[in-house]
Amino acid sequence: xxxxxxxxxxxxxxxxxxxxxxxxxxxxxxxxxxxxxxxxxxxxxxxxxxxxxxxxxxxxxxxxxxxxxxxxxxxxxxxxxxxxxxxxxxx
Numbered sequence: 001x002x003x004x005x006x007x008x009x010x011x012x013x014x015x016x017x018x019x020x021x022x023x024x025x026x027x028x029x030x031x032x033x034x035x036x037x038x039x040x041x042x043x044x045x046x047x048x049x050x051x052x053x054x055x056x057x058x059x060x061x062x063x064x065x066x067x068x069x070x071x072x073x074x075x076x077x078x079x080x081x082x083x084x085x086x087x088x089x090x091x
Contacts, residue, residue: 058066
């Protein structure tokens with residue numbers, strides 16, 4: 001318990017002694033520091049918005065086809081399990 005308390009006090013002291021805030025900008029530079037990279041940010045944001053989300057990635061028809069394949073796969077394992085139980089003789 002003492003070790004955990006000392007680690008917590010060390011973290012609090014480090015946060016109080018470090019520079020926690022960004023220094024104020026100069027008067028002549030009213031723009032943000034990353035202003036030249038606005039075009040890059042706009043392009044990457046546009047590309048991220050153009051990618052479909054998970055809910056929109058598959059149509060209902062594709063999901064139905066996957067469900068059909070999954071149901072047949074699950075049915076095969078279910079029947080194999082039943083055959084195994086009946087052949088062993090212990091239910």
